[in-house]
Amino acid sequence: MIEPQTDPKIRKRREVLTRFLRQEAAAQGFDLCRVTLPDAIPDAPHRLQAFLDAGRHGTMSWMEETKERRADPRVLWSDVRSVVMFGMNYGPDEDPRHLQALPDKAAISVYARNRDYHDVMKGKLKEIATRFAARAGADVKVFVDTAPVMEKPLAAAAGLGWQGKHTNLVSRDFGSWLFLGSLFTTADLEIDAAERDHCGSCRACLDACPTDAFPAPYQIDARRCISYLTIEHKGAIDVALRPAFGNRIYGCDDCLSACPWNKFAAAAREMKLVAREDLKAPDIAFFLTLDDAAFRTHFSGSPVKRIGRDRFVRNVLIAAGNSGSSELVKACEALLGDPSAEVRGMAVWALSQLLEGSHFETLRQAALGHETDESVREEWMRETDRCI
Structure with missing residues (x-):
C-alpha cells in the first residue's frame, strides 16, 4: 500500500x-x-x-x-x-516618524490612514x-x-x-x-x-x-x-x-x-491601503472640533471609527497638551463642557500643560463648583500644587 x-x-x-x-x-x-x-x-x-x-x-x-x-x-x-x-x-x-517634529500635527498609525x-x-x-x-x-x-x-x-x-x-x-x-x-x-x-x-x-x-x-x-x-x-x-x-505620547493620537x-x-x-x-492625503499630517486643532456626527463622517470606512469619538478626542487632547501651542487653548477650553467625562478630564490635563498657573487656577475654581464626575475632579485636583 x-x-x-x-x-x-x-x-x-x-x-x-x-x-x-x-x-x-x-x-x-x-x-x-x-x-x-x-x-x-x-x-x-x-x-x-x-x-x-x-x-x-x-x-x-x-x-x-x-x-x-x-x-x-x-x-x-x-x-x-x-x-x-x-x-x-x-x-x-x-x-512616519517625521511627524514627531511637527507637534501641531496629529500622528495616526500608517495602517489606519485609509x-x-x-x-x-x-x-x-x-x-x-x-x-x-x-x-x-x-x-x-x-x-x-x-x-x-x-x-x-x-x-x-x-x-x-x-x-x-x-x-x-x-x-x-x-x-x-x-x-x-x-x-x-x-x-x-x-x-x-x-x-x-x-x-x-x-x-x-x-x-x-x-x-x-x-x-x-x-x-x-x-x-x-x-x-x-x-x-x-x-x-x-x-x-x-x-x-511620552507626543502627537500620537491613534496607534504608534x-x-x-x-x-x-x-x-x-x-x-x-x-490603493485602499495607501494613505489618504488628509490623514498624512492632519491638524490637531481640526480634530478637537469634531462632535460625534463629524467624527463618524470624517472616519467613515476607517479603523479609527471603531474607537468612537470620545476616546479619539481623549487621545487628541493628550497631543494638544504635548504640543506647547497656545493656539490650541481655546479649543481645549471648549471641551471642558463636553458631555463626556473622558473628554473633560483630558481637556483638564491638556490645559494644565498649556496654561500659566493663574489662568489654569481660575478655570479650576470655576469648574469645581459644578463638576460632579469624580475622575474629572481628580484631574483638576492633581494640578493644585502647580497653581499655588
Whole structure:
C-alpha cells in the first residue's frame, strides 16, 4: 500500500492546489502566500499563558477568554488540516516618524490612514476561499485579526517572516509592514519551511519605543504600549505616560519604523491601503472640533471609527497638551463642557500643560463648583500644587 505522503497522485494534487492558491492570492493583490500545519506552533500555549499571567494584556479580557482556541488552531476548528497565511504590504512612502517634529500635527498609525484593512483583506480572502473550495472540494474558513488566531506565530511557521524583538512579524522583503490573514482548510497542501530569526544583535525597535513597552526582547507589555492605550484602553491614560505620547493620537509606528529591514520594503500597492492625503499630517486643532456626527463622517470606512469619538478626542487632547501651542487653548477650553467625562478630564490635563498657573487656577475654581464626575475632579485636583 502506498503511503499518502509518497503517493504521486496525492503529491500532485497538493502541488496543484497549492499553486492555485498562490495564483489566486497574487491576483487579489496579496504579496505573500505560504502554508503551514495547524500544529506548527507548539510553544504558543505556554507563551500566551505567560503573557496573560503577567497581566500584560491589560484590559483585553477577550484574550484570556479565548486562550485555548487562540493557542491551537485545532481547538478553533478540529477538522483543519492546512493553514494558509497571506501577507499584504502596507508600507508607507515615507518614514512616519517625521511627524514627531511637527507637534501641531496629529500622528495616526500608517495602517489606519485609509480603509479598514480587516474589510479590505477579508473581502479578498472570501473570494479566494470560494474559488478554492470549489476547486478542491474542501471546507474553508477565513480569518483576519478579529478571530482568536495567533497570526504572527503561524505566519512565521509558514515562512512569511519571523517575529522580531518588537513581537511583530518582520519580512526580508517587506520589513515590518505586513497585514496578515489566514485561510483554514480541510485540504492537504504543500507545507512551506519556517523562516529563521534574522534580528541578530539589533535592538533598534526596542530602543525606539517612547514608553519602554518591551520588558525584554520578544516581549511586550500592552499596558505601556501607545497602540494599545490609544485604541483598546478605555478611560483615563496614566498621567506618567502622557508626555511620552507626543502627537500620537491613534496607534504608534515607532518600533515598526525603526526596523532596518524596512529598507527592502516598497510602498503599498493596494490603493485602499495607501494613505489618504488628509490623514498624512492632519491638524490637531481640526480634530478637537469634531462632535460625534463629524467624527463618524470624517472616519467613515476607517479603523479609527471603531474607537468612537470620545476616546479619539481623549487621545487628541493628550497631543494638544504635548504640543506647547497656545493656539490650541481655546479649543481645549471648549471641551471642558463636553458631555463626556473622558473628554473633560483630558481637556483638564491638556490645559494644565498649556496654561500659566493663574489662568489654569481660575478655570479650576470655576469648574469645581459644578463638576460632579469624580475622575474629572481628580484631574483638576492633581494640578493644585502647580497653581499655588
